[in-house]
Amino acid sequence: MKTSHTAAGLVLALGMGAVATTALADDVEVLHWWTSGGEAAALDVLKQDLESQGVGWQDMPVAGGGGEAAMTTLRARVTAGNAPTAVQMLGFDITDWANEGVLGNLDEVAAADNWDDVVPTALQGFAKHEGHWISAPVNVHSTNWVWINKSALDAAGGNAPTTWDELVSVLDAMKANGITPLAHGGQPWQDATVFDAVVLSMGNDFYQKSMIDLDPDALAGEQMIEVFNRMAMLRGYVDENFSGRDWNLASAMVIEGKAGMQMMGDWAKGEFLKAGQKPGEDFVCIRFPGTQGSVTFNSDQFVMFGQGEGNNEAQLKMAAAIMNPVFQSAFNVVKGSVPARTDVSDADFDDCGKKGMKDLAAANSAGSLFGSMAHGHAAPAAIKNAVYDVVTQHFNGELGSEEAAEELANSIEALR
Numbered sequence: 001m002k003t004s005h006t007a008a009g010l011v012l013a014l015g016m017g018a019v020a021t022t023a024l025a026d027d028v029e030v031l032h033w034w035t036s037g038g039e040a041a042a043l044d045v046l047k048q049d050l051e052s053q054g055v056g057w058q059d060m061p062v063a064g065g066g067g068e069a070a071m072t073t074l075r076a077r078v079t080a081g082n083a084p085t086a087v088q089m090l091g092f093d094i095t096d097w098a099n100e101g102v103l104g105n106l107d108e109v110a111a112a113d114n115w116d117d118v119v120p121t122a123l124q125g126f127a128k129h130e131g132h133w134i135s136a137p138v139n140v141h142s143t144n145w146v147w148i149n150k151s152a153l154d155a156a157g158g159n160a161p162t163t164w165d166e167l168v169s170v171l172d173a174m175k176a177n178g179i180t181p182l183a184h185g186g187q188p189w190q191d192a193t194v195f196d197a198v199v200l201s202m203g204n205d206f207y208q209k210s211m212i213d214l215d216p217d218a219l220a221g222e223q224m225i226e227v228f229n230r231m232a233m234l235r236g237y238v239d240e241n242f243s244g245r246d247w248n249l250a251s252a253m254v255i256e257g258k259a260g261m262q263m264m265g266d267w268a269k270g271e272f273l274k275a276g277q278k279p280g281e282d283f284v285c286i287r288f289p290g291t292q293g294s295v296t297f298n299s300d301q302f303v304m305f306g307q308g309e310g311n312n313e314a315q316l317k318m319a320a321a322i323m324n325p326v327f328q329s330a331f332n333v334v335k336g337s338v339p340a341r342t343d344v345s346d347a348d349f350d351d352c353g354k355k356g357m358k359d360l361a362a363a364n365s366a367g368s369l370f371g372s373m374a375h376g377h378a379a380p381a382a383i384k385n386a387v388y389d390v391v392t393q394h395f396n397g398e399l400g401s402e403e404a405a406e407e408l409a410n411s412i413e414a415l416r
């Protein structure tokens, strides 16, 4: 039997023993962390798309960039026997939940729309478990970007940096011009996002060995010490109020010209667009100097929690809607990310979006596409959290660079 939005439907559902907070059969309750201006604008594209198809939306936002707080809430909900219907999730968290055997199955809609053929292989690694589709990828973000205020760059000589030394020169020039060179929010996931890029700038092999293979020699070696030295240098360019700042407030500093640049994934572009800014005119997007040609990615996916036989109609509709190519374009144009399918045109994307799509395809064929450690696509949460701890302690001056490299290797080794 299908319940409805009507009062009678609600009474019926409650009479049948449903918990009041549980979504009705033609609703989805969506747990997510998209609460900034740009994120909310993108979420709205999804909400409206679903509503136009008769799928009601019960919002379960849990603020906190990177989704750590959302994942804590999710654990509590599942433990209480009250899992939301659909959950925004990243990489290895999806695998962890799949291993607990609590996720639904999307094979039916995946087969109808040939997801096997159009979803990039790197994403399928997380969206499928033991051969079955368990989540619908809504985007591909990448983390090795820098967002620069155009006027501040012009005042600093006008050339976007392509190497570490050029980056340092531009940051110095911005400092001399009286603005905060680097807008940053001191939260572990943000520190780790910058760290991802600095590690990648030491070379593809080094990123592979240290972040993916978790090789102890790479984690404790000379190159890692140099990574931490560079992190310490970057720390010298942030303002004194950086601690705890939300990422979108750091974006706002660049948008308003109070700061020169932000090193952040392309969800930051959503904030610039929401503020009415245009790439090339008001802001400039570049790959983190030294990482041109390489991409560290993360993909937001919507994972469906098992609802029991016959109760997954709304979930299947939501999954099909997410993978619709027209929706993938409309959503990602607003979000700052690129489509999670290979057959979507870049026609509606701005220059940064077009570059993002091109870079992703090129990195994929060149073997220089890597899962982001900071955003759960390089290693499971336990290891990611160990990286967060060391990177943040070092960024805050509690560990020297050599100590940090050693601590990184030791804490990861202890978890393996």
Ligand code: GAL
Residues within 6 Å of the ligand: 033, 034, 039, 064, 065, 066, 067, 090, 141, 247, 267, 298, 299, 300, 375
């Ligand atoms: C990432 C997520 C993005 C964006 C960002 C900041 O982990 O993939 O979609 O929301 O966090 O909240």
